[in-house]
Amino acid sequence: MEHYDFRSGHPHAQPNFRNLVIRPMWITLKTALRTIPFVGRLPFLHNDYHNKRVNMADGFTERRVGSDHVSMKWADSDSYAADREATDVMPFVERPVTVMYPYERLEDLEPWLFVPGAYNGRIGIIWETCTACKACVRACPNDCLHMTTETRVNVLDTAKEGDEWHGYGSDIEVGGYAALPRSNNSDVENFDLINDHAAAPQEYDFAEVIDLTGSTATIKWPNGGGVENIPVTDLKPAEQDIVSGRIDIGRCMFCGLCAEACPFESFFMTNEYDGMSGYSRQDLWFDADRTRVLPSVHKERVDMELEKRAKKEKIKREKKAAKAAKASGA
Ligand code: SF4
Ligand code: SF4
Structure with missing residues (x-):
């Protein structure tokens, strides 16, 4: 299995003394000093992002709220400071407000703050x-997790030719599915699990096997994609x-x-904390492709599972072979 350098989490700073104690104390002190008239305007109390333009409204938001909405007026303002607010009556009294999430993110503005691993x-x-x-569905106290059907390559079939645990998976069969690894994997390599807020890209193209002749498989692509003859060695068995x-x-x-209930190195909690909002309850229903994590993200854990299952399969096949040999000798 290929290993890509996935961005599988929000930026993490080191949880050291400076980041856990000194920085938070300094930020708190700065925040308090900013509320003092005149003193609060001293440059060393400003953050780097103070008075920078904040792009707070995208096209979709503008269509939804209308161009007269107050947030659109803020979006046009170059001088609006996300972390400070003043009143018209007493413009010298400034008070801090929170960062303008999701238009700004704390880990971008204050990189010493971090999302714990x-x-x-x-x-x-x-x-x-x-x-x-x-096991995961049964463990969920809120009854919000469900099973669904997807086309996938089983972990036993992901081992490559020459790998120690190659050959313990299933065979390509007529009537079954086959997976052709995509030659251009840039989608997979560039996929950012945390920030893309989209379904994980497919590593394979799936097709139905309609014939097997020698070392060639005839496969039928879905959605009228036609029929093609492909060497079996280029394909991996796939299943629904x-x-x-x-x-x-x-x-x-x-x-x-x-995640704790899963006994098969399959369920993880990601670091993604946003991308989980919407304008209706239906928007919050995620299909399985939206919660999918590619095997390369947790390669070590997937390799452990592959080894475990391949060893079991090896013992099973050896026992079967010994039994067959005994039966033929008798
Ligand atoms: S984290 Fe898992 S078990 Fe807990 S509520 Fe969510 S789906 Fe259910
Ligand atoms: S293997 Fe893990 S993720 Fe799959 S159903 Fe079982 S507990 Fe859930």
Whole structure:
């Protein structure tokens, strides 16, 4: 399996003494000093982003709220400072307000603040290792997690030719599915799990196997994509399987019980803390492709699972071969 350098989390600063104690104390002191008339205007109390333009409204927001909405007026202002606010009556009295999330993000503005590595954000499921055991669904106290059917390559079939655990998966069969690895993997390499807020890209193109002749498979692409003959060695067996990951994120409380319950290195809590809002309850229903995590993000854990299952399969095949040899000798 290829390993890509995925951005799988928000920027993390080191949890050291400076970042945990000195910086927060200094920020608190600065914030207090800023509220004092005249003193609060001293340059050393300003943050780098003070008085910078904040792009607070995109086209969709403008269409939704209308160009007369107050937030659109702010969006046109070059001088609006996200962290300070004054009144018309007493313009010298300034008070700090929070950063203008989601137009600004704290980790961009104050990089010494960080999202802890163990922070429970959106759920993330690796389809390749999911066994549809439903332990995660049963563990969810809010009943918001569901199983669904997806086309995927099983972890046992992801091992490459020459890898130690290659050959313990299934075979390509007529009537089944096959996966052709995409030659251009830039979508996968550039996918940013945390900030893209979109379904994870596919690493394969899937097709139905309609014939097998020697070492060539005839496959039928979906949606009228035609029929093609492809060497079997270029394909991986694929399956339509039940996997976890469909969720009503509006009911999720990010407790992580689902991830703890998963016995198959399949369920993770990501660091994603945004991209989980909408204008209706329906917007908060995420399909499984939106909560999918690609195997390369947790390569070590997926490799562990591959080894575990391949070893089991090896023992099973050896026992079967020994039994067959015994039967033929008798
Ligand atoms: S994090 Fe908690 S509430 Fe959310 S799906 Fe998992 S078990 Fe359910
Ligand atoms: S994610 Fe884990 S616990 Fe949930 S169904 Fe898949 S293997 Fe089972």
